[in-house]
Amino acid sequence: xxxxxxxxxxxxxxxxxxxAVESTLRQxxxxxxxxxxxxxxxxxxxxxxxxxxxxxxKDMAEFVLHxxxxxxxxxxxx
Amino acid sequence: MSQKIGVLRFPxxxxxxxxxxxxEGAVPSTGKKPEWLWHADRFDAKAYSALxxxxxxxxxxxxxxxxxxxxxxxxxxxxEAAERGVPVLGICNGFQILCEAGLLPGALVKNAGLRFVDxxxxxxxxxxxxxxxxxxxxxxxxKLPVAHGDGRFVIAEDGLKRLQDNxxxxxTYEQSPNGSVADIAGVMNEKKNVAALxxxxxxxxxxxxxxxxxxxxxxx
Numbered sequence: 001x002x003x004x005x006x007x008x009x010x011x012x013x014x015x016x017x018x019x020a021v022e023s024t025l026r027q028x029x030x031x032x033x034x035x036x037x038x039x040x041x042x043x044x045x046x047x048x049x050x051x052x053x054x055x056x057x058k059d060m061a062e063f064v065l066h067x068x069x070x071x072x073x074x075x076x077x078x
Numbered sequence: 079m080s081q082k083i084g085v086l087r088f089p090x091x092x093x094x095x096x097x098x099x100x101x102e103g104a105v106p107s108t109g110k111k112p113e114w115l116w117h118a119d120r121f122d123a124k125a126y127s128a129l130x131x132x133x134x135x136x137x138x139x140x141x142x143x144x145x146x147x148x149x150x151x152x153x154x155x156x157x158e159a160a161e162r163g164v165p166v167l168g169i170c171n172g173f174q175i176l177c178e179a180g181l182l183p184g185a186l187v188k189n190a191g192l193r194f195v196d197x198x199x200x201x202x203x204x205x206x207x208x209x210x211x212x213x214x215x216x217x218x219x220x221k222l223p224v225a226h227g228d229g230r231f232v233i234a235e236d237g238l239k240r241l242q243d244n245x246x247x248x249x250t251y252e253q254s255p256n257g258s259v260a261d262i263a264g265v266m267n268e269k270k271n272v273a274a275l276x277x278x279x280x281x282x283x284x285x286x287x288x289x290x291x292x293x294x295x296x297x298x
Contacts, residue, residue: 013232014257016188039141064149067142067178069185070232 001045002078003057007066008038041065042078050077083110083298084126086156086172088117088136088147093169096280097132097296103283104297117150123158128165128209128298131156131172133225133278143186143228144174153179160272165209165298168274170226173264176274182265183241184233186276190257194227198288199277200252201263205245207273211294220291222277224255229276231258231265244268249275 009015015036022035043060045053057075066073085098094114101112115121115129117136136147147153153175160166160181168176176182189195201220206212214220233241238259241247248264256276264275279292 012234013187014190016190016192020192064141064145067145067185069234070187 001048001050001053003043003045003053004076004078005041005043005057005061005065006038006074006076007041007061007071008036008073010070010072013070038071053077080125080127081110082126083112084115084121084129085112086115086117086129086131086152088134088150088152088175090135090138091132091171092134093132093171093278093280094134096278097130097169100280100283100292100296101130104293107297110298115152115155117147117152120151121155123155123162123164126159126164128167129156129159131166131168131175131274132280133170133172136171136175139228142174142178144171144176144178147171147175148178148180157181160267163269163271166272167210167295167298168272169278169280170224170229170276173274173276174228176272181272182267182274183237183246184231184259184262184265186228187230187232188228189226189230189255191255194225195229195255196223196225197255198222199224199255199263201249201277202252204247204250205266207248207266207270209271209298210273211279213294219252220249221282221289222279222291223281223288224277226256226276229256229258231256231262231276233259241265246270248273249277 017037266273279295282289282292
C-alpha cells in the first residue's frame with residue numbers, strides 16, 4: 001500500500017527555495033501570489049490494512065521524514 | 079579518564095582528516111590520542127574523553143542536512159556519551175547532525191542569501207564553554223573560516239529566550255553571513271558538554287592557514 005508524505009516548510013521559517021522559484025517565475029512574466037517548495041515522499045508499505053499503514057507512515061514521518069521545528073507534514077493514501 | 083578522543087566519520091564527511099590531525103597536534107599537551115569512529119557501528123560510550131563530529135556532507139545532505147546521520151548507530155552511542163557528560167563538539171555538518179539528533183536545540187536551514195558562503199568571519203564569544211576554547215574570555219573575538227550552504231540557525235522565540243537566559247549561546251557573528259537568528263554561530267546544550275558551531279576551527283590552527291584562533295578547540 002502506498003502512502004504519500006507531503007512535507008512543507010513552516011510558514012514562520014523563510015522558504016528560501018520557494019522564494020527563489022517565485023522570483024524566477026516572476027522574472028519570466030508569470031503571475032503568482034506566492035510559491036512554496038516542499039518535498040514529497042512516497043512510502044510503499046506492506047499489508048492491506050490502511051489504518052496500520054497510516055500509523056506506520058506517521059511513525060516514519062515523525063522519526064525522520066520531517067523536522068517539526070521547521071516543517072509540517074500531511075499523509076495521504078495513494 | 080580515558081586517553082582517547084573519538085572522531086566520527088559518516089559517508090560524506092570531508093573535514094575528518096583535518097579534525098583528526100588537529101587533535102593529534104595537541105597530543106604533546108593533552109597526551110590523548112584520536113581514534114576513528116565509523117557511522118555504522120556503535121561504540122563504548124565510556125571509552126572516550128571527548129567526541130568530535132567534523133564537517134562535510136554526511137549522507138549527501140539527503141532529506142535535510144544531518145538528518146540521516148543523526149539516526150545512525152554511532153549517533154546512538156554519541157547520545158549515551160553526551161548523557162554521561164562526555165564533551166561533544168560538532169563543527170558545521172556536525173552542528174547540523176547534533177541539532178537533528180535533538181542533542182542541541184534549533185535547526186540549520188539554507189542561508190538567507192541562498193548562496194553557499196566560503197569566507198572568514200569575525201566571531202564574539204557570548205558564553206564560554208568549559209571544554210572547547212575554554213581559554214577564551216567571554217566577549218573576546220575570534221576569526222575563523224566558514225564554508226556552508228545550510229548555516230542559518232533557526233529556533234522559535236521561546237526557544238531563543240531559553241538559550242539566552244541559560245547562557246547557551248556560544249558564539250555570535252559580528253556580521254552574519256547566513257541570516258541566523260540573533261546572529262548565532264554556535265550553541266551549547268544546557269549542561270554545556272555538547273557544543274557546536276558553523277565555523278571551522280580546524281582550518282585556523284597555524285599562521286600559514288590564515289589564523290590560529292582555532293587551536294583552543296582541540297586541546298581537550
